[in-house]
Amino acid sequence: MAKFKIATPAGASFTTAGGGYEYEMEPLDGMDAEIVEGPTDEDGFIRFAQDADAIYGKGMRFTRKIIDGLPEQCRAIALGSVGVDSVDVVAATARGLPVTNCPHTFIEEVADHAMALLLSSFRRVIEQDRMVREGRWREGRPALLQIPRMMGQTLGLIAFGHVARAVAKRAKPFGLRVIAYDPFIQELLMVEHGVIPATLEEVLTQSDFISMHAPATPEAEGMLMEKHFRQMKKTAIFINTGRGPTVQESALIKALQEGWIAHAGLDVLEIEPPGNNNPILGMPNVTLSAHTASASARFDPARKLHVGRELALILNGRWPMSCVNPAVLMSSKLRRWQPISMERGPNS
Structure with a gap:
């Protein structure tokens, strides 16, 4: 039996089930640690994790019930995603459990995808493709002559x-x-990036393209409502590659149906995958992708290696690189931690 047990729900998130843990285990080499799969239901996982030293969070929601049921020896919950909405971070903080994520792993891919949705929506790429395939060649140019x-x-x-x-x-x-x-x-950080600081009202009323990047936090849930879409230009294109629940989807649907805005390019939806009765699926003024903005050939290796590095730091009693709830550092339960902010590896 290994010295350190890293408990994780069976299967995998984002990718097909299985696939092994070679990437995660690479940074853990020589530490006598193992990643062990367990049940995916609350009660079953709590029982399974009673001897766990850390949790590799994927494939299920880690509720307050699960977090409160983890053993005293459990040191952290490590996630292989940017978003942390699968974990009750407040409950984890109360328990003194750091929650880690992969904040820098998928930035370039998501930014590429946001621009792809912006460009394809603006230049009506899907509509133009359909015209060609349906023998409506001569309709393409007149359609684009209407846009600036x-x-x-x-x-x-x-x-x-x-x-x-x-x-x-x-x-x-x-x-x-x-x-x-x-x-x-x-605001100075925005200026350094060549971006003009603005109020929310200014963004809504002045923008020809609006790109939503708010994280999935309780404060941001349902952030954009009907009153916000009413402030946008009728020619505006709305892009969302962040999180679906940050937008009240019923308000977005109404805005698209009634012409408050012109188009939407969406990688995320309020409920995923969407049901067949979701009106968005039948709207010609919506460009969709299946929450794939972060995907590329480096997706699995990059995120899994990052998880492994975080787990190696944690099991060595060191502070992780990407802690989303640093307030746990103040907890008396964390006297064992060595908070080395510049640490980049368990042996460096």
Whole structure:
């Protein structure tokens, strides 16, 4: 039996079930640790994890019940995703459990995808493709003669985290003026990225393209409502590669149906996958992808190696690189931790 047990639900998130844990185990080599799969239901996982030293969170929600049921020896919950909405972070903090994520792993891919949705929505790529395939060749040019030139238009970013900054960098060569709203980011940081700080109202009313990047936090849930879509330009294109629940989908549907905005490019939805009765699926003024913005050939290796590195730090009694609830450092339960902020590996 290994010295350290890392408990994880059976199967995998994002990818097909199985696939092994070679990438996660690479940074753990020589530590006498093992990743062991257990049940995916609350009660079953709690029983299974009673001797766990750490949790590899994937494939299920880690509720307060599960977190409160973890043993005293459990040191952290490590996630292989950017979002942490699968974990009750408040409950984890109360227990003194650090929750780690992969904040820098998928930035470039998501930014690329946001620009792809923006460009394809603006230039009506799917509509143009359909016209050609249906023998409506002569309709293509007249349709595009109705839209303006992209250069000189305004892109508004809601939230200015790492992905939004990467989107701003990509938007500049297209001649877009970029503005951003984020009450948690210093305005000088936006200026350093060539972005104009703005209020939410200014982003909504001035932008020709609005890109949503707010994280899936309780405060941001349902952040964009009917009143916000009513403030947008009738020609506006709304892009969301962040989290579906940050937008009240019924309000977005109404805005698209009644012409408050022109188009939406969505990688995320309120409920995923959507039911067949979701009106969005039948709307010609919506471009969709299946929550795939972060996907690329490096997706699994990058995130799994990061999880392994975090687990190696944690099991060595060191502070993880990407803790989303650093307030646990103040907990008396964490006297065993060595909070080395610049640490990059268990043996460095």
